[in-house]
Amino acid sequence: MCGIIGAIAQRDVVEILLEGLRRLEYRGYDSAGLAVVDNQGHMIRLRRLGKVNKLIEAVNNQTLHGSIGIAHTRWATHGEPSEINAHPQISENIIVVHNGIIENYKLLRKQLINKGYDFFSETDTEVVAHLVHWEQMQGGTLCEVVKRVILQVQGSYSLVIMDKRDTSILIAARSNSPLVIGCGVGENFIASDLLALLPVTRRFIYLEEGDIAEVTRRDIIIINQNGQLVKRTEIESNVEYDASNKGTYRHYIKKEIYEQPTAIRNTLTGCLKQGKILLNELNSHAETILKKIDHIQIIACGTSYHAGMVSRYWFESLAKIPCDIEIASEFRYRKSIVRKNSLLITLSQSGETADTLASLRLAKKLNYLGYLSICNVQASSLVRESDWSLITKAGIEIGVASTKAFTTQLTILLILVVKIGCLHNNIPMEIEFEIIRALQSLPNSIEQILKKDHIFKKLAEDFSNKNHVLFLGRGNQYPIAMEGALKLKEISYIHAEAYAAGELKHGPLALIDADMPVIVIAPNNELLEKLKSNIEEVRARGASLYVFADQYAGFSNSDGMKIISLPHVDEITAPIFYTIPLQLLSYNVALIKGTDVDQPRNLAKSVTVE
Ligand code: M6R
Numbered sequence: 342m343c344g345i346i347g348a349i350a351q352r353d354v355v356e357i358l359l360e361g362l363r364r365l366e367y368r369g370y371d372s373a374g375l376a377v378v379d380n381q382g383h384m385i386r387l388r389r390l391g392k393v394n395k396l397i398e399a400v401n402n403q404t405l406h407g408s409i410g411i412a413h414t415r416w417a418t419h420g421e422p423s424e425i426n427a428h429p430q431i432s433e434n435i436i437v438v439h440n441g442i443i444e445n446y447k448l449l450r451k452q453l454i455n456k457g458y459d460f461f462s463e464t465d466t467e468v469v470a471h472l473v474h475w476e477q478m479q480g481g482t483l484c485e486v487v488k489r490v491i492l493q494v495q496g497s498y499s500l501v502i503m504d505k506r507d508t509s510i511l512i513a514a515r516s517n518s519p520l521v522i523g524c525g526v527g528e529n530f531i532a533s534d535l536l537a538l539l540p541v542t543r544r545f546i547y548l549e550e551g552d553i554a555e556v557t558r559r560d561i562i563i564i565n566q567n568g569q570l571v572k573r574t575e576i577e578s579n580v581e582y583d584a585s586n587k588g589t590y591r592h593y594i595k596k597e598i599y600e601q602p603t604a605i606r607n608t609l610t611g612c613l614k615q616g617k618i619l620l621n622e623l624n625s626h627a628e629t630i631l632k633k634i635d636h637i638q639i640i641a642c643g644t645s646y647h648a649g650m651v652s653r654y655w656f657e658s659l660a661k662i663p664c665d666i667e668i669a670s671e672f673r674y675r676k677s678i679v680r681k682n683s684l685l686i687t688l689s690q691s692g693e694t695a696d697t698l699a700s701l702r703l704a705k706k707l708n709y710l711g712y713l714s715i716c717n718v719q720a721s722s723l724v725r726e727s728d729w730s731l732i733t734k735a736g737i738e739i740g741v742a743s744t745k746a747f748t749t750q751l752t753i754l755l756i757l758v759v760k761i762g763c764l765h766n767n768i769p770m771e772i773e774f775e776i777i778r779a780l781q782s783l784p785n786s787i788e789q790i791l792k793k794d795h796i797f798k799k800l801a802e803d804f805s806n807k808n809h810v811l812f813l814g815r816g817n818q819y820p821i822a823m824e825g826a827l828k829l830k831e832i833s834y835i836h837a838e839a840y841a842a843g844e845l846k847h848g849p850l851a852l853i854d855a856d857m858p859v860i861v862i863a864p865n866n867e868l869l870e871k872l873k874s875n876i877e878e879v880r881a882r883g884a885s886l887y888v889f890a891d892q893y894a895g896f897s898n899s900d901g902m903k904i905i906s907l908p909h910v911d912e913i914t915a916p917i918f919y920t921i922p923l924q925l926l927s928y929n930v931a932l933i934k935g936t937d938v939d940q941p942r943n944l945a946k947s948v949t950v951e
Pocket of ligand 1: 690744831
């Protein structure tokens with residue numbers, strides 16, 4: 342989390358830094374700051390509590406110029422969100438922005454206090470600033486100094502460091518947090534994400550783990566973790582991004598919910614040709630491996646984890662391949678046993694989630710047959726570090742709460758299930774054909790439901806004054822209930838929990854009273870009759886039920902039970918479809934509650950710290 346940016350140019354860099362921060366705000370938005378040095382060597386630092394706009398207001402009230410500068414938007418880890426704890430952090434002439442966590446900061450802080458340093462913030466970053474300053478006094482170039490500092494700090498970080506006495510150089514260092522260098526002509530830039538630098542360049546170099554870069558206006562010198570000079574590949578990006586473009590929508594999340602039919606169509610276009618599956622990203626070596634697998638292990642976090650959970654039902658019921666799924670933060674610290682002939686799949690919208698990346702890195706030391714990622718960002722660390730990647734074509738997702746990334750993940754997962762099922766001769770041609778047809782008709786069904794937003798607007802009134810909501814689902818709709826609960830929690834701040842409907846009587850039923858609305862997902866599938874019994878159990882205990890039901894499932898409104906009748910969709914794609922009404926409900930509840938729907942409190946889009 343946290344977004345960092347640095348610029349060294351001949352022109353004024355203040356606007357470049359501010360625009361970069363706007364674009365990085367998805368990484369954290371509790372405070373922001375920048376420091377620039379002008380041609381006379383004067384350094385000005387400005388920091389503000391709150392979002393980047395507050396910083397921009399402060400900058401606009403001053404005359405601020407500089408051809409070298411660094412800036413930061415923060416998601417607090419050490420020290421509450423405040424101006425004092427905002428970055429850049431300073432030690433005399435040394436100015437630092439940081440993304441990540443310095444795990445041994447307490448010890449280093451003690452040592453630096455003993456050396457006479459005063460600390461003004463509670464951050465681990467100030468430790469780095471003082472340490473660089475201390476090491477600089479021992480001698481060496483800024484790059485040599487940073488190399489010595491890196492040997493002393495433990496944890497994950499990306500750092501950009503500037504010396505106000507030497508405006509010819511910026512130093513960047515990467516360990517477990519992403520950092521990209523934007524290559525200009527007579528100017529260069531550094532940022533957490535290339536999106537921040539698209540207004541100034543299309544040419545990028547990704548730093549690798551342990552790299553330190555010396556960036557001047559003309560040169561980029563990179564040293565790897567063994568201290569050797571290295572050349573990293575320059576890539577040209579064609580990513581399109583207009584951070585200020587919400588179209589006619591009031592919020593990014595609403596725009597993204599409405600983009601789902603197109604996002605799914607685009608994802609399908611990349612995977613299908615003439616009604617047949619075509620996954621070009623999976624070369625013949627990948628196919629050989631996929632034919633050999635006897636097991637799949639999926640790793641993900643948050644919404645991506647829910648997508649993986651749905652796919653587990655598909656992998657086992659359709660492709661007949663045993664599948665396990667685990668939350669990345671658990672997997673990475675568990676001594677797991679790798680099943681024989683297992684394929685590891687990581688799922689992530691951003692491809693930068695620290696726990697998911699760490700899990701992939703751990704798994705690569707184990708005995709998996711191969712490492713496949715499904716990701717929405719082609720240039721992400723996850724994609725670069727996997728053997729093969731399938732890219733969801735959701736387009737950039739800005740709303741912190743994931744919507745279109747989820748439904749496109751499910752789309753591509755279902756395609757992958759069919760692909761693997763066919764390679765194992767477990768999916769006959771007519772089933773393959775049926776699934777593809779169901780996927781192709783899905784965007785139209787989603788369009789139908791998106792036209793009915795007024796229903797969810799009205800329904801939201803029943804929820805906006807509630808403190809708790811239960812979501813129930815069975816089978817592959819259980820993860821959809823979890824996703825529905827997560828969306829409601831994230832954007833409306835209402836406590837919500839999801840249960841597999843059959844599990845309710847084992848405890849949670851005690852929670853049921855008139856103040857606990859219960860949302861049930863009820864497609865017309867083989868579990869419908871079981872679900873109906875579960876509904877009766879809840880109903881008998883006085884709950885207010887809201888049943889999101891297939892129009893042919895045989896429900897009708899009655900006392901204590903509201904039916905939200907939904908068009909019939911194919912059973913196989915129903916988990917994708919039922920996600921949409923739940924997103925619309927959460928969005929409308931959040932609107933009534935007046936929360937910050939695109940940037941909910943305490944969250945960040947890309948969780949790059951563990
Ligand atoms: O980028 P990733 O898919 O790896 O992110 C994982 C989670 O952090 C993410 O899904 C998070 O739970 C979202 N805020 C959910 O809306």
